[in-house]
Amino acid sequence: MRMLIVEDEARLRLQLAQHFSEAGWVVDEAADGTEALYMGTEHPYDIALVDVGLPGISGIEVVQQWRQQGSVFPVLILTARGDWQDKVEGLEAGADDYVTKPFHLAEVQARINALHRRAAGLATSLVAFGPISIDLAARTVRLDGDALELTTFEYNTLEYLVTRAGSVVSKTELTEHLYDQDFDRDSNVIEVFIGRLRKKIDPSNTLKPIKTVRGAGYRFVLEGDA
Amino acid sequence: MRRITASLAGRLLLASLLILPLFLGLVGFNLDRSYRLGVETALEQRLQLHVLTLLAEAEYNESLWFPEQLLEPRLNQPDSGLYAYVTDPDAKLLWSSGSAITLEYFPERRNLATGSSSFVRRDNLFDYTYRVVWQTETGLEAHLLFTVLEYAGPLEAELAVYRQSLATGLGGVTLLLILCQGLLLLWGLQPLRGLSRDIDAIEYGTSESLEGDYPTEVQALTKSLNTLIAGERLRRERVRNTLGDLAHSLKTPLAVLRSGDSSHDGFEAMVKEQTILMSQIVDYQLQRAVGGSHRLLGLVSVTPVVERLRESLLKVYANKSLLIDVAVSEAAVFRGDERDLMEVMGNLMDNACKYGSQHVRIGATGGGTAPLKFWVEDDGEGIHPKMRAVIIGRGMRADTRHLGQGIGLAVAVDIVASYQGSLMIDDSPLGGALISVELP
Numbered sequence: 001m002r003m004l005i006v007e008d009e010a011r012l013r014l015q016l017a018q019h020f021s022e023a024g025w026v027v028d029e030a031a032d033g034t035e036a037l038y039m040g041t042e043h044p045y046d047i048a049l050v051d052v053g054l055p056g057i058s059g060i061e062v063v064q065q066w067r068q069q070g071s072v073f074p075v076l077i078l079t080a081r082g083d084w085q086d087k088v089e090g091l092e093a094g095a096d097d098y099v100t101k102p103f104h105l106a107e108v109q110a111r112i113n114a115l116h117r118r119a120a121g122l123a124t125s126l127v128a129f130g131p132i133s134i135d136l137a138a139r140t141v142r143l144d145g146d147a148l149e150l151t152t153f154e155y156n157t158l159e160y161l162v163t164r165a166g167s168v169v170s171k172t173e174l175t176e177h178l179y180d181q182d183f184d185r186d187s188n189v190i191e192v193f194i195g196r197l198r199k200k201i202d203p204s205n206t207l208k209p210i211k212t213v214r215g216a217g218y219r220f221v222l223e224g225d226a
Numbered sequence: 227m228r229r230i231t232a233s234l235a236g237r238l239l240l241a242s243l244l245i246l247p248l249f250l251g252l253v254g255f256n257l258d259r260s261y262r263l264g265v266e267t268a269l270e271q272r273l274q275l276h277v278l279t280l281l282a283e284a285e286y287n288e289s290l291w292f293p294e295q296l297l298e299p300r301l302n303q304p305d306s307g308l309y310a311y312v313t314d315p316d317a318k319l320l321w322s323s324g325s326a327i328t329l330e331y332f333p334e335r336r337n338l339a340t341g342s343s344s345f346v347r348r349d350n351l352f353d354y355t356y357r358v359v360w361q362t363e364t365g366l367e368a369h370l371l372f373t374v375l376e377y378a379g380p381l382e383a384e385l386a387v388y389r390q391s392l393a394t395g396l397g398g399v400t401l402l403l404i405l406c407q408g409l410l411l412l413w414g415l416q417p418l419r420g421l422s423r424d425i426d427a428i429e430y431g432t433s434e435s436l437e438g439d440y441p442t443e444v445q446a447l448t449k450s451l452n453t454l455i456a457g458e459r460l461r462r463e464r465v466r467n468t469l470g471d472l473a474h475s476l477k478t479p480l481a482v483l484r485s486g487d488s489s490h491d492g493f494e495a496m497v498k499e500q501t502i503l504m505s506q507i508v509d510y511q512l513q514r515a516v517g518g519s520h521r522l523l524g525l526v527s528v529t530p531v532v533e534r535l536r537e538s539l540l541k542v543y544a545n546k547s548l549l550i551d552v553a554v555s556e557a558a559v560f561r562g563d564e565r566d567l568m569e570v571m572g573n574l575m576d577n578a579c580k581y582g583s584q585h586v587r588i589g590a591t592g593g594g595t596a597p598l599k600f601w602v603e604d605d606g607e608g609i610h611p612k613m614r615a616v617i618i619g620r621g622m623r624a625d626t627r628h629l630g631q632g633i634g635l636a637v638a639v640d641i642v643a644s645y646q647g648s649l650m651i652d653d654s655p656l657g658g659a660l661i662s663v664e665l666p
Contacts, residue, residue: 082509084535084572085565091538098542102505118544 001116001156002026002177004048006036006062007078008055016049019105020112024139024152026179033057040066044176045073047116049108052079052090060093067094074115078103113137120163127162129222132201132209134162141201148200153178157193158201161210161220170217194218234418235411242407250396261388265381266352270345273354276301276374277343280310286360286368290320301325307377315357315369331375338371351375417441421448428455464644472511479503510636528558528590528600531567535575536588543579550579551587558600559593560665566641573634574602574661581606585656601662603654614651635661 003025007013010031017027028043030036033054040048040062048066052059063075074097077090082100090098096118097111117125117136125137131144139155141148150158156178161169171190178190198210209222230236276298285291290312300306301323309331310323317333338344338357345354353375360368420438427433435455436448479500486496529552536550560567571588578586582604590600609617617635638661642649647665654660 082512083565084568084576087572088534088538088568091541092534096541096544100509114545123545 001046001159002028002043002179003112004028004030004036004039004043004045006030006033006048006054006059007051008032008053009051015105016108019109023109024156026156026177033059033062036062037065040071041069044173046177047073047112047119048075049112050075050077050095052077052081052086060090060095063090063095064093074119076108076111076115078108110137116163122163127224129162129165129209129220129224130207132207132222134159143201143203150197150200153193154197154200157190158197161218165220165222165224168213168216168219173217235415238411239404239408242404246400246403246407250400254392254396257392258385258389262385265384269352269376269381270354273345273352273374273376274343274356276308276310277354277356277372280312280372280374281356281358284312286362286370287364288362290368290370292321296323304328307380309351309375311373311375313371313373315371320370326375329375333371333373336371340369347378350378352378352381417444425451434459460644468511472507475507475511476504479507525559525561525593526564526567527556528560528567528571528593528598529554529556531560531564531571532575532588532590535568535572539575539579546579547584548579548582549585550575551585552589554588554590554600555592557593558590558598560598561593562645562665566645570638570641570663571600571602573638574663577634577661578602578604578606578659582656582658587654587656598665599662601660603656603660604658605654605656606658608653608657608659609651617651618649638663 003020005013005016005027007016008031013029017029021027028039030039033056050059050062059077075095077095077098078101079086079090079098080101087098096115099108099111113125113136125135127134133142141150141158157174160174160177174190194210202209209220211219211221213219230240279297283292283296296302300308301310303325304327306325309326309329311319311331311333312321313319313333317335319333338355340357340359343354343356353373355371355373357371360370362368417440421440421444424433424436424438435452440448483497483500486493532552532554536552540550575588583606585605587603592598618639639649642663645665647663650662652660
């Protein structure tokens, strides 16, 4: 999952980036509005965390311009001023939620998870596909109730496919969402992850949850439990 | 010029100086024209009378005949300024008066119908001509033109005297009017100068408000200024109090931190707890400081504020699938700062969305001259009666208020109190809390 963090205060930006990297997100950073505008329109992010009080182009203007240019990824705004006028202006500009400073990283994490889940059209963080159950908040996967040991990339690959269950996801799209902007796009590492993932979540090779669509990509084919 | 137009008195005086001479000039022109027309009409009538007298004196048998001495003496006296001629229609001179001996007069052909007359000015002479048909005793008809001329000099002199008198009179009136205008401006603008002095007095700190006996036209302005001044004073006081409260309330957790033993097991937890408390205190005091007392800012319609908040909260609480019913009267208005209304409504609606299960209801009535009443209710667990007094903080100092129950509601209570309003917590028919606010 790929996230853009827009914060001018270097120390806070680093803290957020470290936290979300450790939580398994692929994180890109922008220190001002101009850079954020460019990155937000150039890369397909899954979510963005934007500070309102940026120098030059404000965070609210950045979100507004992203929306005008058709970006639909969820945006969480960080605001130092907690008054409702500012919150409403941010939400009206196109943000989906807000967190006021100072904040606990756990709170930001929870909001990010909720937004991400909402964007995927899931009501809860726990989703099940037959014997496979995934906790999107805890980032854990169980098979018949037993916890599976997945690497961060394997989990991210699975989560990306699961949140788009039924749709074909190309290798390029997966690469863009699972790796940062400096990643070598020609690598066939995605195929390796998919192979390992299939063995872990379907060791008996009976479920066949991830189907390869030749020339197009992959598709998670299991239907979610109601 | 800019200095003159920058002042009200200067503008009015400049306008008078431009308009009055123009106006009085037009009056003078019309008076002169009317007078001239009157004088010329009188002259025409006089000349007509002379012609009629000549007709009475004339005789025509074989030829035209006049007595040696005419009834009008000026016609007998050479160069008297009044002259008479008789010509035929072909401008052939048949007779001239004794006064016309030295006058060089060349009759002209003119197309006049029998019995009609003409009155024209030729150079410096006024010319009145009357055409008649004379029937002689032998039965012949003679067409004759009787002309009387009068020198224009005396009439021009009379007009010149009149014009001079008129110019003097109108000039005097203009000066008098401008003088009066100046005096009127001095007198009329005196209250504004007084107001300016009173505002200076407030600026220098020798007065606290505008208390003069101002004219009714500026009373609305002075009232608004007094409200603004009072509002600013209250705001300053509020900020000062907020800073005092902030400093005071931060000292307790700071003291706890300073006196904490870092080698103790619970030190880290204690630091975390105290920093959370300090953060809450800063949030609370900052939000209190946002609220103002700007009664001057006019009327704010409640509906758009509630609708904006509703849309925003539906976004924030999208995962709860909330039903937010709004029954706000279109006429409901808030007298004050829009940010204050947004802050109170935002906090109340946010709490309702946060603690409600699925249903939130917002209503408002009144405003303007009637008190504004609004309420926010939800279908959550509600607020226990014992907690209500604690949340409202009745009788408690703001900085000692328990913040754990939600900064939002405490801020709403503070802002409502700053408008001399009241906030009540009750049970909602929906099952949760019903928070109602009444503002005078």
